[in-house]
Amino acid sequence: MIAPVLPIPDLSADRPYFTIELASPEDDDRLRELLRRSPVPGSISVTFEREPSFFESCKIRGDFFQVAVGRDRRNGEIIGMGTRSIRDGFVNGFPVRLGYLADLRLREEYRGGTLIARGYRFLRKLHEDRRTALYTSVIFADNYSALTTITSGRAGLPQYHDMGLVHSPGINLRGRKPPVEADCEIQRGSWDCLPRIVDCLNRNHARRQFSRVYTSADFKNGFLHFSPEDFYVAVRDGRIVGILGAWDQRPFKQTRVVGYGSKLRWLVPLANVLRPVIRAPRFPEIGEEVPYFYISFIAVDRDDIQVFRALLRRAYNDAIGTPYLYAMLALHERDPFLPALREYSLTPFFGRLFCVTFADGEESYRRLDGRVPYVEAATL
Numbered sequence: 097m098i099a100p101v102l103p104i105p106d107l108s109a110d111r112p113y114f115t116i117e118l119a120s121p122e123d124d125d126r127l128r129e130l131l132r133r134s135p136v137p138g139s140i141s142v143t144f145e146r147e148p149s150f151f152e153s154c155k156i157r158g159d160f161f162q163v164a165v166g167r168d169r170r171n172g173e174i175i176g177m178g179t180r181s182i183r184d185g186f187v188n189g190f191p192v193r194l195g196y197l198a199d200l201r202l203r204e205e206y207r208g209g210t211l212i213a214r215g216y217r218f219l220r221k222l223h224e225d226r227r228t229a230l231y232t233s234v235i236f237a238d239n240y241s242a243l244t245t246i247t248s249g250r251a252g253l254p255q256y257h258d259m260g261l262v263h264s265p266g267i268n269l270r271g272r273k274p275p276v277e278a279d280c281e282i283q284r285g286s287w288d289c290l291p292r293i294v295d296c297l298n299r300n301h302a303r304r305q306f307s308r309v310y311t312s313a314d315f316k317n318g319f320l321h322f323s324p325e326d327f328y329v330a331v332r333d334g335r336i337v338g339i340l341g342a343w344d345q346r347p348f349k350q351t352r353v354v355g356y357g358s359k360l361r362w363l364v365p366l367a368n369v370l371r372p373v374i375r376a377p378r379f380p381e382i383g384e385e386v387p388y389f390y391i392s393f394i395a396v397d398r399d400d401i402q403v404f405r406a407l408l409r410r411a412y413n414d415a416i417g418t419p420y421l422y423a424m425l426a427l428h429e430r431d432p433f434l435p436a437l438r439e440y441s442l443t444p445f446f447g448r449l450f451c452v453t454f455a456d457g458e459e460s461y462r463r464l465d466g467r468v469p470y471v472e473a474a475t476l
Contacts, residue, residue: 113168113169113170114166114167114168114169114175114211114214115166115167115169116164116165116166116167116211116214116215116218117164117165117167117218118162118163118164118165119163119164119165119174119177121151123163123165123174124149124150124151126173126174127146127150127151127163127165127174127177128145128146128147128150129174130174130175130176130177130201130203131143131144131145131146131150131201132145133203134201134202134203135354135355136236138236138357139356139357139359139360140353140355140356140357140360141353141354141355141356141357142351142352142353142354142386143351143352143354144349144350144351145349145350145351145352146348146349146350147348147350148348149348150163151163152320152348153320153348153349154179154181155320156319156320156345156474156475157179157181157183157196157198157475158181158182158183158196159182159183160181160182160183160227161179161180161181161182162179162180162181162222163177163178163179163199164177164178164179164180164215164218164219164222165177166202166206166211166214166215168206175202175203175206175211176200176201176202176203176206176211176215177199177200177201178197178198178199178200178201178215178219179197179198179199180195180196180197180219180222180231181195181196181197181198182194182195182196182227182228183196183308183309184308184309185306185307185308185309186301186302186304186305186306186307186308186309187230187305187306187460187464188305188463188464188465188467189302189303189467190302191309192228192229192230193227193228194228194230194231194232194306195227195228195230195231195232195452196231196232196233196475197219197231197232197233197452198233198234198476200215200246212246213252213253216252216253216254217252219254220252220254220454223454226456228457229453229456229457229460230451230452230453230457230460230461231254231451231452231453231457232259232306232449232450232451232452233256233449233450233452234262234447234448234449234450234471234476235447235448235450236446236447237261237446237447237448254452254453254454255452255453255454255458255461256450256451256452257450257451257452257453257461258448258449258450259305259428259448259449259450259451259469260428260429260430260448260449260469261428261429261446261447261448261449262426262427262428262429262446262447262448262449262471263426263427263428263429263431263434263437263444263445263446264424264425264426264427264445264446264447264471264473264476265424265425265437265442265443265444265445266388266421266422266423266424266442266443266445267391267412267422267423267424267425267437267440267441267442268421268422268440268441268442268443269412269415269416269418269420269421269422269423270441271416272413272416273409273412273413273439274409275406275409275410275413276402276405276406276408276409277406278330278400278402278403278405278406279332279402280330280331280332280337280338280403280406281330281331281332282328282329282330282331282406282407282410283328283329283331284325284327284328284329285324285325285326285327285328285329285339285341286324286325287324289324289329289336290312290315290324291312292336293324293327293329293336293339294310294311294312294314294315295336296336296337296338296339296395296397297310297339297393297395298310299395299397300395300396300397301395301470303399303467304467304468304469304470305464305465305467305468305469305470306451306469306470306471307470307472308472320345320347320348321343321344321345321347321348322341322343322392326341326342326343327339327340327341327393328340328341328342328407328410328411330396330403330406330407337396337397337400337403338395338396338397338400338403338404338407339393339394339395339396339407340391340392340393340394340395340404340407340408340411341390341391341392341393342389342390342391342392342411342414342415342423343389343390343392343393343474344389344390344420345389345390345474346385346387350385350386351385351386351388352383352384352385352386353380353381353382353383353384353386354382354383355382356379356382360379364379378421380421386421386422387419387420387421387422388420388421388422388423388424389415389420389423389424390423390424390425390473390474391408391411391423391424391425391473392425392472392473392474393472394425394433394470396433399432399433401432401433401435401436404433404436405436405439408436411423412440422443424473425473426447426471426472426473426476427471428449428468428469428470428471430468430469431468432468447471447476449469449471451464
């Protein structure tokens with residue numbers, strides 16, 4: 097996700113004092129400090145943290161990644177950052193190398209200069225390796241400064257092509273629900289069925305735009321704190337026809353509440369007092385790490401919503417009585433599974449999906465067909 101930035105004025109006074117370069121693992125402590133000091137505003141203001149290692153957490157986004165940082169030459173401090181990740185993904189049904197831009201942060205006291213524009217010029221230089229033609233990025237829907245500045249195409253920024261609204265709500269875990277009847281059996285995944293799980297992922301993700309290409313080795317070596325047993329598997333006549341995963345990333349990726357907006361500030365204490373009566377989820381305290389898990393790796397043959405409903409209901413019910421407050425997922429506004437969320441109490445959250453291109457990627461963007469985009473909540 098992208099943090100807020102301010103409009104880019106035509107200034108050059110900051111140029112002698114700052115450098116933009118690639119970070120190294122030795123910068124890990126300072127990167128994590130920057131995240132702790134960079135709240136993302138909204139009705140609920142949060143920080144997205146990466147303890148105990150920022151570099152290790154980046155591995156979930158791709159087999160290749162780079163961390164660009166802005167450094168104050170006067171004191172050596174990192175005052176801004178952004179990441180570029182590349183992995184195999186489906187575009188128009190074919191596997192290609194696909195990029196992802198995220199983690200843009202700039203300390204508030206350094207905003208208003210040319211650092212954002214200079215950062216994107218640095219990204220343009222990185223892009224000259226031609227590892228990919230297309231990038232995706234997700235920006236919070238209420239992050240108005242980023243939506244109006246970064247997506248403007250001004251000051252040499254790349255083109256941000258709006259691909260639509262992303263629904264990324266928290267499903268409030270507030271009591272068991274009846275199982276959903278479907279013509280399949282819901283089981284837990286295993287190492288033995290991992291090749292069939294991966295086959296289900298790829299054949300269904302090929303029908304979605306920007307979804308990831310998977311191999312069995314990904315789950316053996318490349319995913320942090322996720323194993324085949326974390327999958328829920330829909331089986332019909334011995335064939336896997338749908339899957340989703342329940343992924344707790346708190347051991348390496350945390351969300352912390354740092355404040356509530358004016359509309360919620362008075363409501364939160366009252367709602368927490370009345371919670372046992374109204375059966376509502378508890379609001380986290382300021383400074384508290386939010387306990388949630390991701391609904392990930394969604395793939396269902398023929399987009400059968402009844403199978404998806406049965407998978408989601410099983411994962412939801414299994415989480416009741418645990419410390420989790422929410423189950424987070426992401427569905428594009430055109431996703432056929434979106435109506436299933438009406439069956440749950442939700443804490444709404446929205447983003448906008450963008451396809452980001454430099455000049456050499458414009459033709460690839462124009463050739464995109466009408467497939468529904470897939471957004472993986474666990475990598476936002």
